[in-house]
Amino acid sequence: MAKQTFADRLVLAMDQRGLKQIDLVHIAAQNHVKLGKSQVSQYISGKTIPRAGVMEFLADTLGVSKEWLADGTPIPVAKPIEPAPAATAAKVEPTPASPHFQNAASQPAASAATTASSSTTQPAAAPVRPTTTTAAAQTGFAAAATAAAARAAAPHPAPQPTPNTPLEARHMRTFAKSSKLDNVLYDVRGPVVDEANRMEDAGTQVLKLNIGNPATFGFRTPDEVIYDMRRQLTDCEGYSASRGLFSARKAIMQYSQIKGLPNVTMDDIYTGNGVSELINICMSALLDSGDEILIPSPDYPLWTACATLAGGTPVHYICDEQAEWYPDMDDIRSKITSRTKAIVIINPNNPTGALYPREVLQEIVDIAREHQLIIFSDEIYDRLVMDGEEHVSIASMAPDLFCVTFSGLSKSHMIAGFRIGWMVLSGNKRIARDYILGLNMLSNMRLCSNVPAQSIVQTALWGHQSVQDYIVPGGRIYEQREFVYNALKDIPGISVVKPKAAFYIFPKIDTARFNITDDVQFALDLLREKRILVVQGTGFNWSHPDHFRVVYLPRVEVLGTAMEQLADFLMYYRQ
Incomplete structure (x- = not known):
């Protein structure tokens, strides 16, 4: 029989307790244990195993031995205790809920062999921790548990093999991921995507509406940009200055001045291998353990991941779906503490497609000014604004505050693979001198960003802006937005706010109608049945399992098929 894995034991224990993945997440939250649905999904799929602290929580919650859950070690049967005087004799009784312990402690030896042989044909129940009804027995088990825990916690030097030790008998050292990654999640490319990749490897075609990658859907880089890069390649073989090429930074500075x-x-001006790298640098240079940073919910999950990895504490403020997905100012104010260092805004927003008007930005500036916060503004979609709306950079409204503004060419010029983004420091830099030294240090450590991509920034920013042709009536992005919005709002059980920018839409599901309690499972079911890949709303740090994100970059014909498949799926789907 195949050896039982940690994932097998976890599923078995959950089944015996009648618990779902979401139940573990809720119990963890109630006990102040950081455990996300994506982590549980990865444990159950066998992709990873938890570290000691989470393992202990799971064992306690499921009522099983940590040793059994971790590596299948059976619960040891205690040695018989010497008889005590009749007045104080300890009577050990198994609990009614512990059949495994009853069998081990009370069955005759002759029946033990029968039990052992039958276990080869039936799955063994998860061994439940035994309990006793006397202080003496409790003390004995507590002492044994304490000793076992001490032995487990003590460092175990690897045995020293001799020259004659067979290779297969030598101790094999294994390596676990850093504990810093325990609560770092990025579900845009998470477990649901892993399943999609597995399906594709098996020959199944999957429509990927999970990631904003324009080239995948036939969007082409402007010819002038490609031509200029080819002409300059031989001049881009060496490192540039750590902040970037002069020509690139000059063009970005002029663009910033116009904004x-x-x-x-x-x-x-700092160029980066996409905005993602620069976000990571900013969080690493700013946050100490326990420092807090305000991040929108829903968010682009890289912000939360980088803040967590840097040792900080992401605090999510709500964006209100009933108010065009604008930030809830009262919620922001309620979540500011003495440890809050900064606030992040994503404008235009990913995943909602919201565009913040000047009056909303002014309220955020007022709050940042009152509490002396840094403003980080992610504006990578600032040139993908529709319906004649205007994008306003919040930094332009806060000359007395320190602001960091992010943008790039990945989306507006359809060159996500070139990895060229930038950040601009503005406003009151005097109050951030030491922080800027940290940014310089980390920027120097990575040497420089992609030099060939830097070489075309000037051409891209000041040449023909082909993206403008996409975002007006008759343009691809505009028409695809119109189609997917109308198709979604016509599906029973779906409601949606019309996006004003970018190329994402974030519809809401009537969870009561479809009995949905786990949006990861919803995304997996849609993928497996209709071969459509979306990202569940909780992947964007939205707290309820009632949203999902759709990328509307495919042509209308493809989107039409996808929406028909989604509508058909929801006709019968119940979780």
Whole structure:
């Protein structure tokens, strides 16, 4: 019989307790244990195993031995205790809920062989921790548990093999991921995507509506950009300055000035391998353990992941679906503490497609000013605004505050694979001198960003803006937005706010109608039955299992088929 894995034991114990993945997440939250649905999914799929603290929580919650859950070690049967005087004799009784312990402690030896032979044909129940009804027995088990825990916690030096020790008999050292990654999640490419990749490897075609990758759907980079890069390749073989090429930073500085960013010089421009790298640098340079940073919910999950990895505490403020997905100012104010260092805004927003008007931005500036917060503004979609709306950079409204503004060419110029983004420091840089030294240090450590991609920034920013043709009536992005919005709102059980920018839409599911309690499972079921890949709402740090994100980059014909398949799926789907 195949050896039982940790995932097998976890599923078995959950089944015996009647618990679902979401139940474990809720119990963990009640006990102040950080455990996300994606982590549980990865444990159950066998992709990883938890570290000691989470393992102990799971064992306690499921009422099983930590040793059994971790590696299948059976619960040891205690040695008989010497008879005590009749007045104080300890009587050990198995609990009614512990059949495994009853069998081990009370069955005759002759029947033990029968039990052992039958276990080869039936799955063994998860061994439940035994309990006793006397202080003496409790003390004995407690002492044994304490000793076992001490032995487990003590360092175990690897046995020293001799020259004659067979290779297969030598101790094999294994390596676990860093505990810093325990609560770092990125479900845009998470367990649901892993399942989609597995299906594709098996020959199944999957429509991927999970990631904003324009080239996949036939969007092409402007010819002038490609031409200029080819001409300059031989000049881009060496490192650039750590902040970037002069020509690239000059073009970005001029673009920032047109956007109204105050007090910007060449030294305030940093190019990066996409905005993602720069977000990571900013969080690492700013946050100490326990520092808090305000991040929208829903968010682009890289922000939460990078803040967590840096040792900080992400605090999510609500964006209100009933108010065009604008930030809830009262919620922001309620979550500011003495440890809050900064606030993040994503404008235009991913995943909702919201665009914040000037009056909303002014309220955020007022809050940041009152509490002396840094403003981080992710504006990677600032050139993908529709319906004649205007994008306003929040930094242009806060000359007395320290602001960091992020943008790039991945989305507006359809060159996500080139990995070229930037950040601009503006406003009151005097109050952030030491922080800027940290940014410089980390920027120097990675040497520089992709030099060939830097070489085309000037052409891309100041040449023909082909993206403008996509976002007006008749343009691909505009028409695809119109189609998917109308198709979604016509599906019974789905409601949706029309996006004003970017190329994402974030519909809401009537969870009561479909009995949905786990949106990861919803995304997996949709994938397996209709071969459509979306990202569940909780993957964007939204707290309820009632949303999912759709990327509307495919052509209308493809989106039409996808929406028909989704509508058909929801006709019969119940979780």
